[in-house]
Amino acid sequence: MTVPLRPTPMDLTMHDMAQVHPSISQTIGVILHLEGTTPALSELRRHVASHLESEPRLTHYLRGPGLKARWHHDPTPDLNHRVREQHLPSGEQHLETALTGLVAHPLPDTGPLWDIWLLAGYAPERYAICLRAHHSTQDGMGLLGTLTTLFGTAPAPTTQPAPRAGAGAYLGTVRSMLTASATNNVWNDTALPLTGHRDISWAHVPTQRLRQAATARGGDTNDGFLATLSGALRTWTSQSWPRGADRPLPAITMVNLRRAEEHDRPGNYCTFTPAPLPCHEPTADGRLDHIIAATRTAKDPTRHKAMRSVMDLVPARAFQALATRLTTPDRATITTSYLAIHRPLRYKQDPVTRIQPFNWLPRHQPASIVACSYNGTTSVCFVTDAALPGLNQLPSLFHDAVDELPHPLNDPQVPGQPPHTGVTLPAPAADRNTTTVIDFALIKDILVQQGNLPAAPITPRATQAQAGIDSLAVALLSMNLEDRMGVVITEHELATAPTVGDLVNLVAQRAASPSTTRARESRAPAHRQIDHTQ
Numbered sequence: 001m002t003v004p005l006r007p008t009p010m011d012l013t014m015h016d017m018a019q020v021h022p023s024i025s026q027t028i029g030v031i032l033h034l035e036g037t038t039p040a041l042s043e044l045r046r047h048v049a050s051h052l053e054s055e056p057r058l059t060h061y062l063r064g065p066g067l068k069a070r071w072h073h074d075p076t077p078d079l080n081h082r083v084r085e086q087h088l089p090s091g092e093q094h095l096e097t098a099l100t101g102l103v104a105h106p107l108p109d110t111g112p113l114w115d116i117w118l119l120a121g122y123a124p125e126r127y128a129i130c131l132r133a134h135h136s137t138q139d140g141m142g143l144l145g146t147l148t149t150l151f152g153t154a155p156a157p158t159t160q161p162a163p164r165a166g167a168g169a170y171l172g173t174v175r176s177m178l179t180a181s182a183t184n185n186v187w188n189d190t191a192l193p194l195t196g197h198r199d200i201s202w203a204h205v206p207t208q209r210l211r212q213a214a215t216a217r218g219g220d221t222n223d224g225f226l227a228t229l230s231g232a233l234r235t236w237t238s239q240s241w242p243r244g245a246d247r248p249l250p251a252i253t254m255v256n257l258r259r260a261e262e263h264d265r266p267g268n269y270c271t272f273t274p275a276p277l278p279c280h281e282p283t284a285d286g287r288l289d290h291i292i293a294a295t296r297t298a299k300d301p302t303r304h305k306a307m308r309s310v311m312d313l314v315p316a317r318a319f320q321a322l323a324t325r326l327t328t329p330d331r332a333t334i335t336t337s338y339l340a341i342h343r344p345l346r347y348k349q350d351p352v353t354r355i356q357p358f359n360w361l362p363r364h365q366p367a368s369i370v371a372c373s374y375n376g377t378t379s380v381c382f383v384t385d386a387a388l389p390g391l392n393q394l395p396s397l398f399h400d401a402v403d404e405l406p407h408p409l410n411d412p413q414v415p416g417q418p419p420h421t422g423v424t425l426p427a428p429a430a431d432r433n434t435t436t437v438i439d440f441a442l443i444k445d446i447l448v449q450q451g452n453l454p455a456a457p458i459t460p461r462a463t464q465a466q467a468g469i470d471s472l473a474v475a476l477l478s479m480n481l482e483d484r485m486g487v488v489i490t491e492h493e494l495a496t497a498p499t500v501g502d503l504v505n506l507v508a509q510r511a512a513s514p515s516t517t518r519a520r521e522s523r524a525p526a527h528r529q530i531d532h533t534q
Helices: 009-020 041-049 092-104 140-151 167-180 207-215 221-240 284-295 301-313 316-326 391-404 440-449 471-485 491-495 500-511 514-518
Strands: 027-035 060-063 070-073 083-087 114-120 126-134 198-206 251-256 270-274 334-341 350-358 367-374 377-385
Touching (some): 027 092, 027 140, 092 114, 092 350, 126 140, 167 270, 167 301, 198 207, 198 350, 207 221, 207 284, 221 367, 367 391, 471 491, 491 500
Parallel strands (some): 083 114, 334 367, 350 377
Antiparallel strands (some): 027 126, 027 350, 060 070, 114 126, 198 377, 251 270
């Protein structure tokens, strides 16, 4: 497997931070909830061992002092030390206690920095698998790639040419990075200084509520998540933090810059961009509009190209200096991330029914909040500084803010906590006439803007080959139809359309059929990742 010759500036900065501040954990991870008979630990170890050769993130780690560290390869890490189990007493509360403890438990201190824990006994025919890793060797999308290797069957993405970026995109990228580290004086209250002691908690909400509220106004699920978070923080600041009340709260969101050919590489291929949270806006509609406008630039493929070029060219020491600015109390920001998994994951024949992410809290930061959408549920992890009064109540406030989101017409209220069920797909927007929405212009826009295809060859009479529509473009189209409209059509089905016009007709006809969004159970497991956020 190909691995990077040199770590990225983000890798080296994270590695250096870990050495300078060893008491600050950089552990990130995911908790998979599965239905089925708990496997034997020896069986799970054999399963992981069979994938080591194809998953460099499990066999590489940074070794060396600070910014001079380089990748080191350990092809046979000790799985007796890295794949372990906990047998818990009966009861969901014992699982929550175990998960909270694992988030804080140290990673292995030699060799590759990851481990896997099998948790069982808390409920019949259910168990959990917790994958943990150090942020210097895996970013969010890399972690999802590891999940794909171990628990999915998706093929590796194909290479796609990157768009050209003009001078404006480069200038905008640099300006955004400097803006993110500007002085804001929101969190540096001398009476309540940030201590670094953290609280961790989760909220679980229906993805469709976030998606429908945002797509009705031209956004996506990530926008719905950020707008809801803004509503929760608006309530909290008004009650407990006057310094942040009635003003936008400074925040950054992580942006995935990993190229298709880098899908298997360890390390961090991401950057950050400002995403101020409109907590000053009194209405949910207003917060959605603010967020959708703020994130539009970060979704532009040419801006992605500029961000990646800047990341490749900036010296590690300069990136470290910028990160140090971000971790000073007067410049502190809220960190947000959003991940989406659009196809079922399994261990053997046991389906993964829910995924909980967890994150770390950087030095002098008030909160780090990551959301992961899977199987109709978005699980949100809140890691907050314990010195901030009442901020550990964010999960409850987040649920309240979901209830404030606008409902599409004729869409029934969906309960906030999903049941433990098999892998199913959430229903689409109720009674929506998608045939009037899905047309040639929309499909072409997705292929050009999200698939980075040239516009000229995409005509109704062109074959898919003539239009330049390859397997990756088909996968991106399928993913966008699902994420933006709740319409699920597999890549294989889309690829059968002879011409672009036939492709448009297929999508429009299938979108008009309610059964389109309920066919997920019968499909073979597959996995795709949202490309525009970490």
